[in-house]
Amino acid sequence: xxxxxxxxxxxxxxxxxxxxxxxxxxxxxxxxxxxxxxxxxxxxxxxxxxxxxxxxxxxxxxxxxxxxxxxxxxxxxxxxxxxxxxxxxxxxxxxxxxxxxxxxxxxxxxxxxxxxxxxxxxxxxxxxxxxxxxxxxxxxxxxxxxxxxxxxxxxxxxxxxxxxxxxxxxxxxxxxxxxxxxxxxxxxxxxxxxxxxxxxxxxxxxxxxxxxxxxxxxxxxxxxxxxxxxxxxxxxxxxxxxxxxxxxxxxxxxxxxxxxxxxxxxxxxxxxxxxxxxxxxxxxxxxxxxxxxxxxxxxxxxxxxxxxxxxxxxxxxxxxxxxxxxxxxxxxxxxxxxxxxxxxxxxxxxxxxxxxxxxxxxxxxxxxxxxxxxxxxx
Ligand SMILES: *Cc1c(COP(=O)(O)O)cnc(C)c1O
Numbered sequence: 001x002x003x004x005x006x007x008x009x010x011x012x013x014x015x016x017x018x019x020x021x022x023x024x025x026x027x028x029x030x031x032x033x034x035x036x037x038x039x040x041x042x043x044x045x046x047x048x049x050x051x052x053x054x055x056x057x058x059x060x061x062x063x064x065x066x067x068x069x070x071x072x073x074x075x076x077x078x079x080x081x082x083x084x085x086x087x088x089x090x091x092x093x094x095x096x097x098x099x100x101x102x103x104x105x106x107x108x109x110x111x112x113x114x115x116x117x118x119x120x121x122x123x124x125x126x127x128x129x130x131x132x133x134x135x136x137x138x139x140x141x142x143x144x145x146x147x148x149x150x151x152x153x154x155x156x157x158x159x160x161x162x163x164x165x166x167x168x169x170x171x172x173x174x175x176x177x178x179x180x181x182x183x184x185x186x187x188x189x190x191x192x193x194x195x196x197x198x199x200x201x202x203x204x205x206x207x208x209x210x211x212x213x214x215x216x217x218x219x220x221x222x223x224x225x226x227x228x229x230x231x232x233x234x235x236x237x238x239x240x241x242x243x244x245x246x247x248x249x250x251x252x253x254x255x256x257x258x259x260x261x262x263x264x265x266x267x268x269x270x271x272x273x274x275x276x277x278x279x280x281x282x283x284x285x286x287x288x289x290x291x292x293x294x295x296x297x298x299x300x301x302x303x304x305x306x307x308x309x310x311x312x313x314x315x316x317x318x319x320x321x322x323x324x325x326x327x328x329x330x331x332x333x334x335x336x337x338x339x340x341x342x343x344x345x346x347x348x349x350x351x352x353x354x355x356x357x358x359x360x361x362x363x364x365x366x367x368x369x370x371x372x373x374x375x376x377x378x
Pocket of ligand 1: 011012066067068069093140142143144169170171172192
């Protein structure tokens with residue numbers, strides 16, 4: 001079967017290999033069969049192995065849902081009675097975490113920081129000094145809306161110095177940027193199969209400390225479907241997800257993990273960096289400017305400012321590229337017009353070289369000046 005290969009430069013789902021796509025085509029199976037449980041067990045271990053955890057200390061708990069389900073689960077399940085959540089808020093995804101806490105009506109401290117700079121560790125430290133009832137610190141590793149990379153190792157070190165649990169949303173960095181839960185001071189992290197491992201949508205996972213999950217059995221239960229301990233306990237007892245799993249997505253994830261380990265963590269990260277370099281090279285050639293200084297970027301997302309050109313029209317440029325198999329993505333920065341080019345997925349440098357040819361043609365077709373121009377304040 002011939003499957004058209006699209007190059008997705010959006011922030012996930014990402015371009016997948018044909019072998020991962022085809023892994024979904026399997027005989028129908030009831031996921032309560034032993035045969036299916038035999039897929040889940042090694043998968044749970046592999047997911048821990050990606051962040052270099054020892055499966056004696058760390059475990060993974062799988063959920064059927066997009067990545068946001070993990071944000072919901074950790075925030076509502078890991079807050080002990082009488083404790084406050086503490087969120088470092090510097091982008092759209094940490095903002096989402098704050099919203100989740102509000103929806104649950106949970107007490108929280110929001111440490112607001114600029115979205116285009118590294119957070120001020122002294123500010124965080126002062127908050128921790130002043131409060132003795134913080135249950136966990138929560139920070140987004142890679143703020144996918146801008147491309148900002150937060151210093152989780154330093155924040156985790158700070159949290160642990162005050163005896164506080166460290167939770168980080170690694171949805172858009174896991175299995176891309178090398179992560180080590182011990183070195184990076186992580187108690188809980190999370191991701192989704194459609195991002196780093198280059199699988200399909202609908203499967204998400206939390207990787208975290210077994211001992212804390214066990215302790216959380218006594219925390220208030222605030223959700224039925226989205227409770228971490230309940231799902232963990234069911235896995236431990238039966239080897240299965242509590243409710244119907246995304247069967248075909250799990251087959252695809254199994255294949256994606258096989259391909260992840262055969263590519264190698266370091267090699268994969270080198271490939272993503274090669275892709276980002278090709279993105280940056282093309283931007284430089286066309287005079288495109290980025291919203292964030294390179295020193296604070298993750299290396300996985302580039303936020304490009306709209307050129308100041310009367311003919312610039314994101315939708316027209318998008319449609320031109322889309323018709324030719326390349327998907328570019330709107331930005332997510334309040335008050336600033338940007339679009340994003342992301343280095344996720346099963347793509348390489350050569351795909352980006354082809355992309356820039358198409359993008360340049362899109363500019364020409366729309367009479368947008370090359371090199372692109374920017375006004376004084378950009
Ligand atoms: C993609 C992503 C999520 C999950 O988003 P969904 O739309 O639910 O898939 C969560 N956090 C970050 C940082 C992400 O990039």
